[in-house]
Amino acid sequence: MLNSIQALIQNITEEIDALGLKSLKSAIRQQMEQPKPIQGPLDLAPLIEHTLLKPEATRRDIVILCDEATRFHFCGVCVNPVSVKEARQRLAGTDCLVVTVVGFPLGANVTATKVEETKHVIKLGANEVDMVVSLGALKDGDYRTAYQDIRMVVEAAGIIPVKVIIEAGLLKEKEKIAACLLSVRAGAAFVKTSTGFTAHGATIEDIKLMRAVVGDRLGIKAAGGIRDFQTARTLVEAGATRLGCSASIAIVTESLKKVE
Numbered sequence: 317m318l319n320s321i322q323a324l325i326q327n328i329t330e331e332i333d334a335l336g337l338k339s340l341k342s343a344i345r346q347q348m349e350q351p352k353p354i355q356g357p358l359d360l361a362p363l364i365e366h367t368l369l370k371p372e373a374t375r376r377d378i379v380i381l382c383d384e385a386t387r388f389h390f391c392g393v394c395v396n397p398v399s400v401k402e403a404r405q406r407l408a409g410t411d412c413l414v415v416t417v418v419g420f421p422l423g424a425n426v427t428a429t430k431v432e433e434t435k436h437v438i439k440l441g442a443n444e445v446d447m448v449v450s451l452g453a454l455k456d457g458d459y460r461t462a463y464q465d466i467r468m469v470v471e472a473a474g475i476i477p478v479k480v481i482i483e484a485g486l487l488k489e490k491e492k493i494a495a496c497l498l499s500v501r502a503g504a505a506f507v508k509t510s511t512g513f514t515a516h517g518a519t520i521e522d523i524k525l526m527r528a529v530v531g532d533r534l535g536i537k538a539a540g541g542i543r544d545f546q547t548a549r550t551l552v553e554a555g556a557t558r559l560g561c562s563a564s565i566a567i568v569t570e571s572l573k574k575v576e
Contacts, residue, residue: 321493321528328494332501337463340470340503342534354549363552365415366564367394367539369512375402382406388568394446394560396420397437404441413443418469421513423448423483427465434472445469446479446508446537449499454482454491459498466502477505479537479558484509484526485516492522496529506558510540517541520554527555545570 354360366385368377378399385393385407392413395403403414416437419430427450434445447469453461470478480502482495499507507526509518517540526536538551539560545567548559561567 321525324490325493325497325529328490328497332459332463332494332497335460335463337460337498337501339501340467342470342503342505354552360545360548360552360559361389361564361568362391363557364390364548364559364561364564364567365392365394365413365537366390367512367560367562368399369394369396369417369420369562371396373399375399378402379406382412384565385412386410388565390564391558392443397433397440397442400437400440400442414441415444415446416442417481417511418445418447420446420448420481421511423451423481427468430465431468431472434469434478438473438476442476444477444479444505445473446481448481448483448511449495451483451486454487454495457494459494462495463498463502466499466504470503478503479506479508479535480504481508481511481539483511483514483516484519484522485514485540489525492525493529496526496534500530500533504534506535506537508537508539508558508560512540512560512562514540518551518556520550523551523554523556542567 368381381393382403392415393403394415397416400416418433419425450462450465466480480499484492496507509522518538535557537558538556542548542561543563548567
């Protein structure tokens with residue numbers, strides 16, 4: 317099985333090479349540490365982006381989200397662009413990151429729109445940007461368009477890390493591999509499993525496949541359907557380096573109970 321995946325990775329790499337798509341060095345150097353055993357909340361909480369992307373989220377909801385993130389020592393919050401400024405102000409003086417989304421949740425915006433949105437959210441105070449790649453281009457096997465979509469957002473972001481949401485549940489194996497390879501080549505800092513807005517969330521199989529493709533070159537964010545400690549721990553053990561969760565507090569509370 318592993319050999320067949322490696323062969324497929326090689327074949328797709330050759331297809332991308334034939335298109336002459338340049339390999340851009342990420343502006344962000346990922347420091348990939350050896351996975352640590354997840355034994356309690358202090359091991360898991362720093363990997364969690366406390367997430368609220370519901371369209372009906374209010375200012376009060378965002379304030380509560382940020383306060384929870386600092387209380388439980390999550391690595392940051394993930395909010396819609398309209399909430400970036402509020403989150404940045406609420407988290408001022410803390411170590412919590414403000415992560416936001418671009419081209420969300422469909423990835424069907426024209427690239428120029430994604431670029432302008434990226435520039436704007438960074439001005440508002442975003443520390444990281446999660447973009448949805450052009451899924452239609454991936455399904456068409458149009459690697460050039462998908463690559464340009466990612467590359468132009470990465471270039472607009474500059475030193476701000478970009479995560480590429482590939483919506484793995486909607487892609488075939490070859491398309492997932494291509495999405496990851498294109499993300500590496502276009503200079504992204506992470507690949508991310510899903511938006512959480514489809515029926516397909518993060519799976520162990522997808523994390524393992526993504527790790528096989530990107531190696532230690534990119535981080536991997538698992539998102540979608542992560543609601544309990546055991547699932548979160550298993551995803552990290554499979555290779556995820558970040559977790560996007562709306563059930564963050566339930567997850568770390570459950571882990572606290574497990575070590576008592």
